[in-house]
Amino acid sequence: MKVCSTRAQLAEALAASEGSRSLVMTMGALHDGHAQLLKAGRAAADVLVASVYVNPLQFGPNEDFERYPRPVEADLAVLEREGVDIAFLPTDGEVYPREPLVRIDPGPVATILEGATRPGHFAGVLQIVHKVFNLVRPDVTFFGQKDAQQLALVKTMVADLNMDVDVRAVPIKRDADGLALSSRNAYLSASEREQALALPRALQAGMDAARGGAAAGEVLAVAHDALAAAEGVTVDYVRLVDPETFVDLEAAATGKGLLVAAIYVGPTRLIDNMEVTVQ
Numbered sequence: 001m002k003v004c005s006t007r008a009q010l011a012e013a014l015a016a017s018e019g020s021r022s023l024v025m026t027m028g029a030l031h032d033g034h035a036q037l038l039k040a041g042r043a044a045a046d047v048l049v050a051s052v053y054v055n056p057l058q059f060g061p062n063e064d065f066e067r068y069p070r071p072v073e074a075d076l077a078v079l080e081r082e083g084v085d086i087a088f089l090p091t092d093g094e095v096y097p098r099e100p101l102v103r104i105d106p107g108p109v110a111t112i113l114e115g116a117t118r119p120g121h122f123a124g125v126l127q128i129v130h131k132v133f134n135l136v137r138p139d140v141t142f143f144g145q146k147d148a149q150q151l152a153l154v155k156t157m158v159a160d161l162n163m164d165v166d167v168r169a170v171p172i173k174r175d176a177d178g179l180a181l182s183s184r185n186a187y188l189s190a191s192e193r194e195q196a197l198a199l200p201r202a203l204q205a206g207m208d209a210a211r212g213g214a215a216a217g218e219v220l221a222v223a224h225d226a227l228a229a230a231e232g233v234t235v236d237y238v239r240l241v242d243p244e245t246f247v248d249l250e251a252a253a254t255g256k257g258l259l260v261a262a263i264y265v266g267p268t269r270l271i272d273n274m275e276v277t278v279q
Helices: 009-017 032-044 072-081 121-136 149-162 181-187 190-196 198-211 216-228
Strands: 002-004 021-026 047-052 086-088 142-146 168-170 233-240 255-265 268-278
Touching: 002 009, 002 181, 009 086, 009 121, 021 121, 032 047, 032 072, 032 142, 032 168, 047 072, 047 121, 086 121, 121 149, 142 149, 149 168, 149 255, 181 268, 190 198, 190 255, 190 268, 198 216, 198 233, 198 255, 198 268, 216 233, 216 255, 216 268
Parallel strands: 002 086, 021 047, 021 142, 047 086, 142 168
Antiparallel strands: 233 255, 255 268
C-alpha cells in the first residue's frame, strides 16, 4: 500500500497505477461499516484508493472537530487489511493551502434535516468530495447509506455538474443489537449505548407498521412516538421523506420512502434511516 500525504505524492502514485479506479472517502476512526465500503471498492476496480481526512469545513463551531477520533495507525492497518492500493492522508494545509474562495453550493436540500441542525455542513462535505474526486479521478466511488442525505447530495452534485464518476451506495452495517455503526458510537457510555438503541427500534417499528399496511402518516407517527417516549433520548427530528429529494412525503403518499431520524444521547448526536414502502 502506498501512503501519500501530499497531492504530489498522490499524483505520482496514481500515474504509476494502471486500470480502473475506485475511491472510498473516510474521516478515519475506521470500523466494520468502513470495511464494507472498502470491500465494495476492492471488488469494483483494479486500483482502490482510500482517503482519510477529518474535514474542518463540515464541522460547525460547536461540534466535535477537535475531539473527533484520529487513530491513524489503526486506520492504516484497516486499509492495508482491506487491500487498499493508495491511501491519501493529507494535512489541512495540503487540502486547503488557503481559505477556499470558490465554494460548492449544495442547494435547498442542504438546508433541511441535517442541514437545518448543522448549517454549512453539506457545503463543506461537497467541497471536499469535489476536491478529492478531481485529485483521484475515480471511475466509481462508494458512500454509506447511513449518511443518506449526504449520499443524495453527492449524487445530485455529480449529475448536475456532469462529473464522470459512478456513485454507489453501500447498505448500513449494524451491530448485533441493531445500532448502526458510527465512529461517534465510541463517545457513548454503556448506559447511553443502551438508550441509543431506541433509534433503530423506533425506525424498525415504523417499517413494521408500513409492512402491516399503515399509511405514510401513521408510519411516521409510530416511529416518532416510539422515539419521543424513549428514556435518555432527545429527538432532533424524525421524518418520512422521498429517498432522492428528501422532501417530506404527504400523509397519504404511497411508494418508497425513507424514515430518517437524528437524536441526542447525552452530548452525542446519532443519525439513522430505514427504507419503507407504503401502500
